[in-house]
Amino acid sequence: MDNIPNVQHPVFTRRTAVQAGAVGLLGVGINHLESLRADAAPMESAGGTSRAKSVVFIFLSGGLTQHDSFDPKPNAPVGIRGEFNPIATRTPGLQICEHLPMLAARSNKWSLLRSLTTPYNGHSEGHMAILSGRTPMPPTFNGSKPMPEDWPSIASIVGEATNRRSNNLPPAVVLPERLVHRTTRVIPGQFAGRMGRQREPWFIEASPFNAGSYGAYPDYEFHFVRGREQNKNLKFQAPNLSLPEGLNQSRLGKRTDLLKLIESQRRDLDQFAATENFDRSRQAAISLLTDESVQQAFDVTRAPAKVQDRYGRNAFGWSLLMAKRLVESGVNLVQVNLGNNETWDTHDNAFPLLKDCLLPPTDRALSALLDDLDESGLLDETLIVMCGEMGRTPKINTKLPGRDHWGAVQTVFFAGGGLRGGNVVGSSDEIGAYPATALQRPENVAATIYDSLGIPSTASWKDELNRPHRIYFGDPIAALL
Helix, strand or coil: CCCCCCCCCCEECCCCCCCCCCCHHHCCCHHHHHHHHCCCCCCECCCCCCCCCEEEEEEECCCCCCCCCCCCCCCCCHHHHCCCCEEECCCCCCEEECCCHHHHCCHHHEEEEEEECCCCCCHHHHHHHHHHCCCCCCCCCCCCCCCCCCCCCHHHHHHHHCCCCCCCCCCEEEECCCCEECCCEECCCCCCHHHCHHHCCEEECCCCCCCCCHHHCCCCCCEEECCEEECCCCCCCCCCCCCCCCCCHHHHCCCHHHHHHHHHCHHHHCCCCCHHHHHHHHHHHHHHHCCHHHHHHHCHHHCCHHHHHHHCCCHHHHHHHHHHHHHHHCCCEEEEECCCCCCCCCCCCHHHHHHHHHHHHHHHHHHHHHHHHHHCCCHHHEEEEEEECCEECCCCECCCCECCEECCCEEEEEEECCCCCCEEECEECCCCCCEEECCECHHHHHHHHHHHCCCCCCCEEECCCCCEEECCCCCCCHHHC
16 A cells, blocks of 8 residues: 555445444545535635536546547447447437437537547546646556646646535535545546645545555456456445434434444544544534435435436446435535446447446436436536546557557536537547647646536635645636536
């Protein structure tokens, strides 16, 4: 663990859930729970006007192929256009991949940016650029591990720069896992970096975090390593927020029993939280534990059968269902990592993987999220953004076959948040290799997220030396409105 920074990040796992004898929520997460009750304004800004109350940021680690999803090139040579056919959507003239039929039927609810570019073909650089919303690498960037002076992630910025809407939940959450590479290292770009560990987003981990032995993947129904399926029968499980056996709500009248339980764990807690902060932190932890709406948000595997079937009984479906519930509960930004260990890194066996295992659950889960938010009246106030750290090469490598790393262009999916549906911004060239019109960078995507939440362009955050740091490094994508 010496090479894995940020080991004090707040984490929910099955093994660290609050149960008799387990530190769990009251342990690893205690340093962040204190901040849930903070009274001080988190940042310096002028008041902004928001279109959205929440953002669901879906991140496809590994890099979604633009050709075989939202930017098909049916007239390109066979070695470029791929094996899939385009299908018509509800929007006249707009076509997407045949394996996204549910989204095609809902194109009036979403828009595409087909011209996002970065100069990077590496995973670590791509993650840093997209997740932080800044194209240049930090001066101390290390592709092998996060560094203290990395740019802060979009999730960290939103967590710091927006007002908390829930007493018992933080403003920014990442689920269901941190992003790792090939089971051995944590990918930079997803943490608070130079903002400091106290400003990390809240990580809800549905499986134990161990970057040294991540290959077991105990919670995913599907996991792919370079195109090979493994652990197919293993299931995702949501975090367990149940109270210890014998300690029910009626016994929490004076909270005495739970406080005694926490006191018994104090030796373990002290490694994560300073002693002088203990009393305030434990009260915040208790409030979180006893909030029924919070417990319901996490308990996705026990959702009604019809709900689970609509989203899909898999990691993608459960993760987006949890995101929807967290938005309803007042979380400002939920980052959902759909596919960890660079699942979308489809160098080989690409077309069977996309057809059978990656595109269908994404199509189903994302369509269910759109429908649920729309029917509940929350879609207009919830911005959905979906992209990866890069696109894929125009030319198919025929040996494997699949597509390789390609940062020069990718497609970004947008929905809700007051944006127009059925809209396409920008374009790639005839073979999907480079932006042809309306080139956009990660700074523009980040600015669109910040602007939708009402973070003003003059906003800044301050470091421990009280030095201001600006938040915007680009303009929002006006053509999406």
